Amino acid sequence: xxxxxxxxISHIPRLRRYARxxxxxxxxxxxxxxxxxxxxxxRLGLWRAGSDMRAWLFTIMHNVYVNDFRKQQNKxxxxxxxxxxxxxxxxxxxxxALKLSDLExxxxxxxxxxxxxxxxxxxxGLSYQQVAGILKIPVGTVMSRLHRGRNQLRGWLTxxxxxxxALRSVK
Amino acid sequence: xxKQNKPVTDAELNAYLDxxxxxxxxxRIEAFLAEHPEVAKQLGNDRVIKAGLxxxxxxxxxxxxxxxxxxxxNLKGNYTSRHIILKAAMIxxxxxxxxxxxxxxxxxxxxxxxxVFAHLVQPxxxxxxxxxxxxxxPVEFNAKDxxxxxxxxxxxxxxxITAPILTSAGFELxxxxxxxxxxxxxxxxxxxxxxxxxxxxxIRRYTWAEEITSFSYAEENGVGVYFWHNQKMGYAxxxxxxxxxxxxxxxxxxxxxxxxxxxxL
Numbered sequence: 001x002x003x004x005x006x007x008x009i010s011h012i013p014r015l016r017r018y019a020r021x022x023x024x025x026x027x028x029x030x031x032x033x034x035x036x037x038x039x040x041x042x043r044l045g046l047w048r049a050g051s052d053m054r055a056w057l058f059t060i061m062h063n064v065y066v067n068d069f070r071k072q073q074n075k076x077x078x079x080x081x082x083x084x085x086x087x088x089x090x091x092x093x094x095x096x097a098l099k100l101s102d103l104e105x106x107x108x109x110x111x112x113x114x115x116x117x118x119x120x121x122x123x124x125g126l127s128y129q130q131v132a133g134i135l136k137i138p139v140g141t142v143m144s145r146l147h148r149g150r151n152q153l154r155g156w157l158t159x160x161x162x163x164x165x166a167l168r169s170v171k
Numbered sequence: 172x173x174k175q176n177k178p179v180t181d182a183e184l185n186a187y188l189d190x191x192x193x194x195x196x197x198x199r200i201e202a203f204l205a206e207h208p209e210v211a212k213q214l215g216n217d218r219v220i221k222a223g224l225x226x227x228x229x230x231x232x233x234x235x236x237x238x239x240x241x242x243x244x245n246l247k248g249n250y251t252s253r254h255i256i257l258k259a260a261m262i263x264x265x266x267x268x269x270x271x272x273x274x275x276x277x278x279x280x281x282x283x284x285x286x287v288f289a290h291l292v293q294p295x296x297x298x299x300x301x302x303x304x305x306x307x308x309p310v311e312f313n314a315k316d317x318x319x320x321x322x323x324x325x326x327x328x329x330x331x332i333t334a335p336i337l338t339s340a341g342f343e344l345x346x347x348x349x350x351x352x353x354x355x356x357x358x359x360x361x362x363x364x365x366x367x368x369x370x371x372x373x374i375r376r377y378t379w380a381e382e383i384t385s386f387s388y389a390e391e392n393g394v395g396v397y398f399w400h401n402q403k404m405g406y407a408x409x410x411x412x413x414x415x416x417x418x419x420x421x422x423x424x425x426x427x428x429x430x431x432x433x434x435x436l
Contacts, residue, residue: 014232034239103220118224128186150185154216
């Protein structure tokens with residue numbers, strides 16, 4: 001049985017992915033992960049062995065983000081030039097990087113409560129029930145936020161009739 | 172109003188996409204989608220968007236975790252070597268990722284001697300080439316005999332085998348067959364889109380645990396293949412089609428089998 005601290009460590013890469021998607025900027029996202037880990041470790045005694053560690057960590061990250069982190073930021077999170085450059089380097093072509101960055105721009109325009117639900121379900125693969133537990137809202141609210149969020153994201157593919165090639169693959 | 176005729180809601184379509192429906196509702200939504208291609212197309216778009224999220228952010232899983240994030244952990248004194256922590260985190264990070272997590276991890280073709288290539292990728296591509304081009308007998312059982320096919324496969328493979336539903340990725344089941352594999356049996360399901368392009372889904376028991384493979388892409392014998400395995404089964408989705416189309420289909424297969432274990436049958 002792994003120690004709780006080992007379990008926390010094992011979740012760091014996923015927490016970083018979620019934070020990056022939530023915040024946009026690489027450094028700010030890692031600051032959020034850092035705040036989340038600090039709080040999680042100070043409360044590790046409160047984690048019940050056998051319960052869902054991932055959901056517990058996401059609950060902490062949500063609380064840190066909504067209650068503290070966003071208030072510390074002077075301006076709304078946005079995509080930095082550094083990120084745009086980094087992204088274009090991984091894409092097969094500048095064209096594709098541009099399209100993926102379009103999707104990221106739409107993500108940034110989503111209200112936080114929709115963005116969290118879209119990412120927890122669409123990127124992290126959490127169940128509706130888990131997300132409801134993390135955000136402490138009814139499952140029905142999860143579903144309506146998901147629906148509204150996805151409606152906005154559909155704008156990414158508007159006017160792109162040839163869908164499969166609209167999403168040029170990485171590499 | 173009977174359940175069969177109940178209109179399909181947006182919430183149900185989202186739940187379908189996310190694998191949150193009961194099995195009986197899946198059939199009802201599939202029937203609805205078959206009659207409403209515009210809705211099926213929109214659902215396909217939503218699937219592409221989901222894949223887009225992974226393309227944007229899965230790279231983070233492959234990055235080295237900045238040292239300062241481990242500082243808190245080190246202060247606890249549970250580890251003396253940062254190296255162990257880094258290694259544990261990297262391995263665990265890769266193992267834990269579900270869905271499309273290994274997106275950026277294109278396995279190097281040089282690794283053809285490793286089990287995942289010898290026992291999963293190569294046999295899947297060979298079987299694809301042999302049967303997808305067969306004009307007379309591409310499958311042993313047609314889709315109309317799907318129940319017979321899946322019960323036969325399940326019996327021979329000693330596990331529950333179901334044909335994934337790939338309508339939202341634009342592919343319909345043609346049928347499938349049983350194949351020999353290096354230890355027991357493998358199942359092959361074949362699909363076709365409206366452009367008459369064929370892809371195959373290859374499923375076998377997978378017992379080689381020495382390497383970590385989440386979701387990877389390779390080109391083998393001239394065809395593209397997305398493959399992954401868990402501790403029990405290996406999966407390969409193969410086709411000589413646009414890589415993105417194949418990816419969308421592979422993601423649908425992945426979601427189908429990931430969600431299947433969680434939902435009542």
